[in-house]
Amino acid sequence: MIWAVAVSIVLAGLCVWLFSELQRAKQHSEIRAEKLRDSAKSLAADAAIYKQELNVLSQSSGAGILMLDKAGVVVHANAAAERMLNAGPDGLVKKSLIQATFSAELVQFVLNTGQGPESYDFQIGGGQGPILRASKYRFSIGLSGEPETMLVLVNVTELRRLETVRRDFVGNVSHELRTPLTSIRAIAETLQDGAIDDADVVQRFLSTIVQETDRLARISSDLLTLSDAESKEPEKSYFDFIELLEEVVERFKPHAADSGLSLTLETSGPLQLLASRDQVEQVVVNMVSNATKYTQAGGKIIVRACQQDGSIVLEVIDTGIGIMHEHLPRLFERFYRVDKARSRSSGGTGLGLSIVKHIVESHGGEIRVASEYNHGSTFTVIWPASTQAVS
Ligand SMILES: Nc1ncnc2c1ncn2[C@@H]1O[C@H](COP(=O)(O)OP(=O)(O)OP(=O)(O)O)[C@@H](O)[C@H]1O
Numbered sequence: 085m086i087w088a089v090a091v092s093i094v095l096a097g098l099c100v101w102l103f104s105e106l107q108r109a110k111q112h113s114e115i116r117a118e119k120l121r122d123s124a125k126s127l128a129a130d131a132a133i134y135k136q137e138l139n140v141l142s143q144s145s146g147a148g149i150l151m152l153d154k155a156g157v158v159v160h161a162n163a164a165a166e167r168m169l170n171a172g173p174d175g176l177v178k179k180s181l182i183q184a185t186f187s188a189e190l191v192q193f194v195l196n197t198g199q200g201p202e203s204y205d206f207q208i209g210g211g212q213g214p215i216l217r218a219s220k221y222r223f224s225i226g227l228s229g230e231p232e233t234m235l236v237l238v239n240v241t242e243l244r245r246l247e248t249v250r251r252d253f254v255g256n257v258s259h260e261l262r263t264p265l266t267s268i269r270a271i272a273e274t275l276q277d278g279a280i281d282d283a284d285v286v287q288r289f290l291s292t293i294v295q296e297t298d299r300l301a302r303i304s305s306d307l308l309t310l311s312d313a314e315s316k317e318p319e320k321s322y323f324d325f326i327e328l329l330e331e332v333v334e335r336f337k338p339h340a341a342d343s344g345l346s347l348t349l350e351t352s353g354p355l356q357l358l359a360s361r362d363q364v365e366q367v368v369v370n371m372v373s374n375a376t377k378y379t380q381a382g383g384k385i386i387v388r389a390c391q392q393d394g395s396i397v398l399e400v401i402d403t404g405i406g407i408m409h410e411h412l413p414r415l416f417e418r419f420y421r422v423d424k425a426r427s428r429s430s431g432g433t434g435l436g437l438s439i440v441k442h443i444v445e446s447h448g449g450e451i452r453v454a455s456e457y458n459h460g461s462t463f464t465v466i467w468p469a470s471t472q473a474v475s
C-alpha cells in the first residue's frame with residue numbers, strides 16, 4: 085500500500101516536471117518562431133527594396149534589358165527594351181523571345197550554350213528597322229538554381245552605318261590613288277621596254293607623269309583638308325565677308341575671262357561673319373571653281389550674298405551644264421562626280437563639295453543645291469545667325 089502511494093507520488097511528480105518542461109519548450113519554440121517570422125519579414129522587406137532598386141536601375145538604363153527564364157520566356161523587360169523592340173500595350177513580359185523580337189537567329193544565339201560569340205547583331209522590322217546588338221549573360225539565382233539569361237540590347241545602327249562609310253571611303257581612296265599610280269607604272273614599263281630612246285615619246289610621257297603626280301598631290305591635300313574640317317572645331321573670328329568674296333572673285337576673274345565667262349559679285353551689306361576665315365574662303369573657292377568648271381563659254385556666273393531672316397545667305401549661280409535630278413542627293417558625297425571623265429580631265433578629285441558641306445555644317449550652316457540640266461545650277465549656303473558679328 086505504502087509502495088503504491090509512493091509510486092503514485094513519484095509518477096505525479098514526473099508528470100508535473102514533464103508538463104513544466106513541455107511548457108518551457110513550447111514557450112521557447114514560440115519565441116524562436118516569432119524571431120524567425122521577424123527575420124523573414126525583414127528579409128522580404130530587403131528583397132522588395134533590392135527588387136525596387138534593380139527595377140529603377142534597369143528602367144533608367146539607356147540599354148535595353150531583357151531577362152529570360154529557362155524556357156526563353158521574358159520575365160522582365162525595361163522601358164528601353166520595350167521601346168527598341170516596338171512592344172505593344174501588352175509589353176514583352178510573358179512573351180517568348182521569338183514573339184518579342186521576330187528573330188529566329190537571335191533565339192538560336194541565346195539557345196547556344198557552347199563556346200561562341202557573346203554578342204549578336206540583328207535587325208528588327210523585317211530588315212528595314214534599326215540594328216540592335218544583343219549581349220547575353222547567363223546566371224542562376226533563387227533556390228531552384230535554374231539558369232536564366234539576361235540580354236542587353238544596344239542600338240548599333242549608326243555605328244554600322246559609320247563602319248560602312250569608313251569601308252567605302254577606304255575603298256574609294258584606294259581606287260582614286262590606283263588610277264594615277266597605274267598610269268605612272270605603265271609609263272615606266274613602256275620606257276623600260278625601249279621607248280626611252282624616242283625623245284618625243286619621252287616628252288609626252290614626262291608631262292603625263294607630272295599631271296598624274298599633281299593629281300596625287302591634289303587628292304592628298306583635299307583629303308587633309310577634309311579630315312581637318314571633320315576633326316577640328318573651326319577657329320572662329322570676326323571678319324568682313326564681302327571683302328573675302330571680293331578677293332576670291334578677283335582671283336577667279338582672269339580664269340573666267342579666259343574661259344569666256346562673265347563673273348560678277350552682288351552684295352548688300354555690311355556682312356560680318358564669325359567663322360573660320362580660311363575655311364569660309366575654301367567654301368567660296370570650291371563653289372566658284374565648280375561654277376567656272378561646269379559652265380560653257382558665253383555663260384554667266386553670279387556670286388551673291390545678303391542678309392535674310394538674320395542669316396547670311398551666299399549663292400553661287402551659274403548658267404552652266406546643270407545637273408540631272410537623280411544625281412542631286414549624292415552630290416555632296418566624297419568622290420562623287422556626275423561625269424567622272426569630265427571631272428578628271430579638268431583635274432577634279434570629287435572632294436570639293438564634300439569639303440564644302442563639312443565646313444558649312446561644322447559652322448552650324450546649311451547647303452542646298454537647285455539645278456536644271458542644261459540650264460544651270462544654284463548652290464546656296466546659309467550661315468546661321470550665330471556666325472554673324474553682333475554690331
Ligand atoms: N556648278 C556645277 N554645275 C554642274 N555640275 C556641278 C557643279 N558643281 C558640281 N557639279 C558636279 O558635282 C560633282 C562633284 O563636285 P565636286 O566639287 O565635289 O568635285 P569636282 O569638281 O569633280 O572635283 P574637285 O574635288 O576638284 O572640286 C562634279 O564632278 C560635277 O559633276
Ligand SMILES: [Mg+2]
Pocket residue numbers: 370373374432436437
Ligand atoms: Mg569641284
